[in-house]
Amino acid sequence: MTLVLLGFTFFSATMWGGATIGVAFPFWPDLALVILLGSAILAFYVAGLGYVGFRSGLSTVLSARFAFGDAGSRWPDILLGLTQVGWYAWGTATITIVLARLLDLDPGWKAPLMLVFGFVFCLTAYIGYRGIAALSWISVPAMLLLIAASASVALRDAGSAADLLPPGTVEALTVAEALTIVVGTFVSGGTQVANWTRFSGSARTAVGSTFLAFFFGNGLMVAVGAFGAAVYGLSDIVEVLAVQGLLSAGILMLFLNIWTTQDNTIYNFSVAGCHFFRTERRRLVTFAGAAAGTALALLGMYNWLIPYMTLLGTFIPPLGGVIMADFFVRHRGRYPAPGEEAVPRFNLQGIAAYAVGSLAALLVPGIPPVNGIVAAFLAYACLVRLPAHINRSNRSRETRQMGQVSGGSFRAQR
Template sequence: MTDRSNAEDYPLSAVPDEDRSGFWPITLVLLGFTFFSATMWGGAEIGVAFRFWPDLALIILSGSAILSLYVAGLGYIGYKSGLSTVLSARFAFGDAGSRWSDALLGLTQIGWYAWGAATIAIVLVRLLNLGAGWEIPLIIIFGLGFCLTAYVGCRGLAALSKVAVPAMLLLVAISGAVAVRDGGGLDGLLMAGSAGTLTVAEALTIVVGTFVAGGTQVANWTRFVGSTRAAVGSTLLAFFFGNGLMIAAGAVCAAVYGLSDIVEVLAVQGLLSAGVLMLFLNIWTTQDNTIYNFSVAGCHFFRTERRRLVTFAGAVAGTVLALLGMYDMLIPYMVMMGVFIPPLGGVIMADFFIHHKGHYPALEEAALPRFNLQGLAAYAAGSLAALVVPGIPPANGIVAAFLLYAFLDLLHMNRSNLSRETLQIGQNSGGSFRAQR
């Protein structure tokens, strides 16, 4: 393994055993990733549309369960293979076909990065009563500054999360206790909410859609863990507990204060300094993971190991997009990701568990087609199912893509076996005929 691969976090190869870590470093990174303001915005959107108990609680639990089980499957693949999500996609979609998943995953992460850079600037201007002229400079400062830990690599993400995650958990707990008090106790909170314009399917799509793009790329981190427990346990904890907690916090904020952001809630509660700290940590721990994901996808797209350069280029692109108004497009963006991203993971899981029987061949020795047509067809069918089949679009997309890939793979195997049997019969017949002569 080259020194460059080690320094750049192995963007085009498997992580070796000597660079694997344990449960808590990756868990803290993933919790920092899922503790994100956008998730609370989504929670607020559904929090005003449903009664908190039992309707909203069941939606949050169901959506978080769908998301976490999906992500855990992909997390296991990352641990088992040592490969990033986009390297697994090379098996599922072919050497050239996998560039489609690179582009889709990379662009979604740039969108999230742009939204985060704009959010912290806009909210700070509002909270601190700064002039509107501060927005653009702050977007540029945060857009470029938040990529620094991702520039370092997975070790930089882990170092920040060790500090940020406990601090955010403490602040959420304090704010939650105050909110319950202000909302009239648990009885008043449980009755909060009312019928709104969202359907249950739309609400579940928002819950899953908040982190389905980032979750699809979870192998970018679990490839660094050394056990099944660390890979699966860290993803379940982060995407069920972490994502669910942020959704619930947003819903409570909307129900009690009419606000969707916990930072503004902390200000209303008289905790402005804590709110500013929360905003900073909340955004940074997700921004660095987001741009790290982009760098891994970008390296694979361009087949380069210069991940740090790609990280900085992505931060510049995200900052420009933030300046162009990404802040106002959150909910449609989340719904779109809930439709088009999950089928990617469905195909990757089917390819790994069904076609490769849970074990990839060595990437450098694998004879990969330019385009894996059954993978691309399964992805297209999964996206179509997410768009038109009634139910929960992300779940529809995952299941349809997985099942179609498995079906097409079975057909391919049966045809191959039939061809071999036919050839064997022909050879045997030929041999018998020659013997008779």
């Protein structure tokens, strides 16, 4: 479980995010504190959702059916599914650009290479969890070697300089914006961590492996990208590797690193897509998501990374806040078995709480991801404790037993 999740969080896009904040703050103590705090926020958030997955045995989108309703849960499907396609597009474009730069290829090669990589990266996800786990055993140690090599070269080069670059070398960021980037690197994938922790053998495994991957793994990637950028003044990690003389040696490791994240990413999409369409044809949905991601890569997704991560860090954390509040407050740590409780078509309490969390992330001063999680959790907790007759009235008006197809899909996915 730990290797699978580390393979997921060892992603070069995280190094890009780190590089962006690395040129905006002094490395010590400002940048170090931003990385530690942002990684801690992400890790605690994801660990809570990982525990929900272990205890319930449900994927994230099935938990969302309780929190948002049978039809209402399609909104999380859309949001989580589309964000995963966006990450898939970015990873496909990244490895193509790196390879083209390394081999000095003609620009005309980029589109065919994107098509090839877009297909190859989804093969292990097509197999399923076992295929993802097998690849992680190879890629995680390889990526650790690349990280160690890049960090050691950066430390050597930094030692010959008077100091690391001052803040604002490339662009100025506020602390809140920087924290949003750190959290946004993996808040979408982290929100879907139950897709894996539902297979955990114990709560310790579910929570411990999740926290290790999203605090240590994700934080390490951010730190390496940030430190390299602070030393060299470059916000593009490919350029940093080229300056360090590691581009040729690192190309295979970078390929494996991106592949392990790509297969996890498209697996997440397939889970959300199957739930949205109420189908069990996961492999077909996997290929459809890979095709959509490849199309986005061809359209230039590579250049949209930082705005994309900022958007994720604002609108996705409230989803997790609602799901955790629904599990821990409303259902007291245990979802009802199929047939025990009718699932409403729309859970207005969950939808309203998500709206409150999103507005808090957008408008309330502070750290947007934290604002969104806390506001959504508290709003839902308050709404479910409204006078009993109000809740009964809402349920009697909106609740219906799920139809044969919907219920069958629900039981099959459980």
